[in-house]
Amino acid sequence: MIAFMTRRLLLGVMTIWLISILSFIIIQLPPGDFVDAYIAQLSSSGSQVSAAEAENLRQLYGLGEPFYVQYGKWLARIVTGDFGESMEWRRPVTEVIGDRIWLTLLLSFAALLVTWGLALPIGIFSAVRQYSFADYAFTLVGFIGIAVPNFLLALVIMYFAFVWFGASVGGLFSAEMALAPWSAAKVWDLIKHLPLPALILALGGTAQLIRIMRANLLDELRRPYVVTARAKGLSESRAIIKYPVRAALNPFASNIAYLFPYLVSGSIIVSIVLGLPTVGPLLVKALVAQDMFLAGTIVLLLGVMTVVGTFISDLVLMWVDPRIRHQMD
Amino acid sequence: MADPILSVRGLKTQFFGPEGVVRAVDGVDFDVFEGRTLGVVGESGCGKSVTARSVLGIVDRPGKVVGGSMKLRRANGEVVDLGTLTNEQMRKYRGPEIALVFQEPMASFSQHYTIGNQIGEGIKLHMGLDDRAAKKRAIELLDMVGVPQPARRVDDYPFQLSGGLRQRVMIAMALSCDPRVLIADEPTTALDVTTQAQILDLLRTLQKDRGLAIILITHDMGVIAEMAHDVSVMYLGRAVETGSVKEIFETPKHPYTRALLRSIPTVLAKPRTRLPTIAGSIPHPFDRPKGCSYHPRCAEIIGAVCEKAEPPAVDTDDGRQVRCFLHGGMEEAKASLAGASA
Numbered sequence: 001m002i003a004f005m006t007r008r009l010l011l012g013v014m015t016i017w018l019i020s021i022l023s024f025i026i027i028q029l030p031p032g033d034f035v036d037a038y039i040a041q042l043s044s045s046g047s048q049v050s051a052a053e054a055e056n057l058r059q060l061y062g063l064g065e066p067f068y069v070q071y072g073k074w075l076a077r078i079v080t081g082d083f084g085e086s087m088e089w090r091r092p093v094t095e096v097i098g099d100r101i102w103l104t105l106l107l108s109f110a111a112l113l114v115t116w117g118l119a120l121p122i123g124i125f126s127a128v129r130q131y132s133f134a135d136y137a138f139t140l141v142g143f144i145g146i147a148v149p150n151f152l153l154a155l156v157i158m159y160f161a162f163v164w165f166g167a168s169v170g171g172l173f174s175a176e177m178a179l180a181p182w183s184a185a186k187v188w189d190l191i192k193h194l195p196l197p198a199l200i201l202a203l204g205g206t207a208q209l210i211r212i213m214r215a216n217l218l219d220e221l222r223r224p225y226v227v228t229a230r231a232k233g234l235s236e237s238r239a240i241i242k243y244p245v246r247a248a249l250n251p252f253a254s255n256i257a258y259l260f261p262y263l264v265s266g267s268i269i270v271s272i273v274l275g276l277p278t279v280g281p282l283l284v285k286a287l288v289a290q291d292m293f294l295a296g297t298i299v300l301l302l303g304v305m306t307v308v309g310t311f312i313s314d315l316v317l318m319w320v321d322p323r324i325r326h327q328m329d
Numbered sequence: 330m331a332d333p334i335l336s337v338r339g340l341k342t343q344f345f346g347p348e349g350v351v352r353a354v355d356g357v358d359f360d361v362f363e364g365r366t367l368g369v370v371g372e373s374g375c376g377k378s379v380t381a382r383s384v385l386g387i388v389d390r391p392g393k394v395v396g397g398s399m400k401l402r403r404a405n406g407e408v409v410d411l412g413t414l415t416n417e418q419m420r421k422y423r424g425p426e427i428a429l430v431f432q433e434p435m436a437s438f439s440q441h442y443t444i445g446n447q448i449g450e451g452i453k454l455h456m457g458l459d460d461r462a463a464k465k466r467a468i469e470l471l472d473m474v475g476v477p478q479p480a481r482r483v484d485d486y487p488f489q490l491s492g493g494l495r496q497r498v499m500i501a502m503a504l505s506c507d508p509r510v511l512i513a514d515e516p517t518t519a520l521d522v523t524t525q526a527q528i529l530d531l532l533r534t535l536q537k538d539r540g541l542a543i544i545l546i547t548h549d550m551g552v553i554a555e556m557a558h559d560v561s562v563m564y565l566g567r568a569v570e571t572g573s574v575k576e577i578f579e580t581p582k583h584p585y586t587r588a589l590l591r592s593i594p595t596v597l598a599k600p601r602t603r604l605p606t607i608a609g610s611i612p613h614p615f616d617r618p619k620g621c622s623y624h625p626r627c628a629e630i631i632g633a634v635c636e637k638a639e640p641p642a643v644d645t646d647d648g649r650q651v652r653c654f655l656h657g658g659m660e661e662a663k664a665s666l667a668g669a670s671a
Contacts (some may be wrong), residue, residue: 222389224437230387232451232502233423236416243439322486323440 019303084293110198123213145207220244355566368557434495493524572649
C-alpha cells in the first residue's frame with residue numbers, strides 16, 4: 001500500500017510537471033514576447049520604458065534564449081514563489097490571486113459538504129422507496145436541477161431574496177467587510193455569506209449525485225448479501241445502511257476530485273453573477289486581457305489542485321473500499 | 330418418528346408484478362425433523378429458493394406469502410406459525426432458530442467488511458455479546474468449520490478467501506447463533522467437485538454433532554442421493570412427490586421424478602448414446618398450463634383428465650405423497666369434471 005501511494009505521489013509530481021510545461025506554453029502563446037506586450041501596455045497608459053529597462057526585463061525572463069532555457073528560468077522563479085507580474089494589475093501575480101485561492105477552496109469544500117449532505121439521504125430514500133411519490137418528486141426536481149444552468153438559478157434566488165427579504169445576495173462578504181483586514185468579525189461575516197452560494201454551486205452536482213446514488217443503490221439492493229443481512233435478523237434500516245449503502249458510496253469519494261476544477265472553470269458565470277471572489281472570474285479576465293503570467297499561473301494552480309484532489313479522492317476510496325486497498329498489495 | 334421441528338402445509342408465495350401474478354410457490358407441504366435432511370430438488374425456477382425465503386419471511390418485494398402455515402416447534406416445545414408473525418417479531422427467529430446458507434458465497438458476503446465482522450454481527454444481535462466476545466466466538470466457529478488459522482483469518486475480507494473457504498465461512502456464519510434448522514440453498518453449486526464433497530461432509534458432521542435439521546435445496550440428484558434422508562421433488566411451485574430418499578430413487582412414482590432420474594448421466598451408459606431429456610421446456614410463469622402443470626411434458630399423460638383437473642396430493646401405501654392421477658384421485662376428478670360440464 002505504501003509502495004502504491006509512493007507511486008501515486010510520483011505520478012502526481014510528474015503530472016504537475018507536465019502541466020507546468022503546458023502553462024508555460026500558454027504564457028508564450030501571444031505573438032511577440034512578453035516584454036513587447038508589457039511595453040505596449042505601459043505606453044498605452046502613458047508611461048515610458050527605457051531601452052535599458054526593457055533589456056533588463058528580457059534578461060530576467062531569458063527572452064531570446066531557447067524555449068527550454070526560458071522555461072527553466074520561469075520554473076526556477078516559481079519554485080521560489082515568484083509567479084511573475086500581472087500586466088493587467090501591475091502587481092505580482094501572487095498578490096492578485098491572494099485570498100481568492102483560499103476562498104475558492106473554502107467554497108469548493110462548502111459546496112462539497114452541501115452536495116453530500118443532500119445527495120446521500122435523498123439518493124438512499126429514492127432507491128429504497130423506488131417509484132413512490134416522493135421518488136418521482138425528487139426525480140423531477142433532480143432533472144430540473146441538472147437541466148437549469150445554475151447561473152440562472154443564482155439570478156432567480158437573488159431576485160427572490162431581494163424582493164422578499166430585501167437581502168442582497170452576492171459576494172462572500174458584506175460591503176463594509178470586503179476590504180477590511182481579516183478579523184473574527186470578518187470570518188463570521190464570511191460564514192454567514194457562505195451557505196447560499198455554496199447551495200447554488202452544489203445544486204447541479206447534487207442532482208447528478210442523487211441520480212448516481214439512486215442507480216447504484218438500486219443495483220446493490222438486489223445483491224444476495226442484502227438477503228444475507230436480512231437472514232441474520234438485522235432490522236431493515238440497519239441491513240440497508242450497513243451493506244448496500246456502504247457499497248454505493250464510491251461515487252461520493254470520486255466526486256472530490258472533480259469538484260475543484262468544476263468550481264473554477266465550470267461555474268465562472270455563477271461566480272460573476274453572484275460576485276464571488278473566486279479564481280474563476282479572474283481567469284476569464286486574464287485570458288481576455290492576454291495577461292499571460294496571471295492566466296498561466298491560474299492554469300498551473302488548477303492543475304495542481306486537480307492532482308491533489310485526485311490523490312485525496314484515491315485515499316478516501318481506499319478507505320471506503322477494502323477491495324481497492326487490498327489490490328495494492 | 331418424533332414430531333417435526335418445522336412443518337409446512339399449503340405454503341403459497343406469489344409475486345405481484347405489473348404483468349400479473351406469478352405463483353412461485355403454490356401449495357408446498359413438507360416436514361423437517363431433528364437430525365435429518367430434507368432434500369428439495371427441481372429445475373431452476375420451480376420455487377425452491379422462494380420456498381426457503383418464505384420460511385424466513387425474507388421474500389423480496391413484490392413477492393408475498395399469501396397462504397399456508399409454517400409451524401416451528403421451538404426448543405421449549407412451544408409451536409409458532411411463522412406465517413402469522415410480523416417482520417419485527419420474525420427477526421428474532423432469523424439466525425437463532427432458522428439460518429440460511431446461500432448459493433454464491435462470493436455474492437452473499439459483503440466485500441466491505443471482514444468476515445469476523447459479518448459473523449459477529451448476528452452473535453452480537455441475538456446473543457448480546459460484546460465486540461470482543463463476539464470475535465472470540467467467530468474464531469471458534471471458523472475453527473469448527475475447518476478454516477485453518479482462524480485467529481488470523483477472522484480479519485480477512487471475503488475476497489481474500491478461496492471459494493471453498495468462503496462457503497465454510499458462510500456455514501460458520503449461519504451456525505453462529507445455534508440454529509436448529511439450517512436451510513442450505515444450493516450450497517455447493519458454485520464449487521468444484523472436490524470442494525463440494527468437503528462441504529457436504531462438513532454439513533453431515535455438523536448435523537451429527539448438533540442434531541441440526543437441514544433443508545437442502547439443489548438441482549443435483551447426486552447431492553440428494555448422498556445427503557438427504559427425505560426428498561421432495563418440486564415442479565412449478567408444487568411438491569409433486571415426497572418420500573424417503575431410498576424409495577424415490579428406487580421406485581419413483583411421479584412421471585416427472587422418473588424423467589429426472591432417467592436424465593442423470595451414468596458411467597455405465599454405452600458411449601455415444603443420447604442422454605434422455607425431458608420433452609419441452611418449463612412453461613412461462615404467466616402461462617401455467619391448466620390441469621396438472623406437468624401434463625404438456627408428461628410421457629404418461631392421461632388425456633382429458635390431466636389437461637383439465639389438478640391432481641390432488643395422494644398418500645400412497647408406503648407413506649409417500651404423490652400428485653399424479655396415475656396414483657389416485659382419478660375418480661373424484663372425473664366426477665367433478667362431469668359435474669362441471671353437466
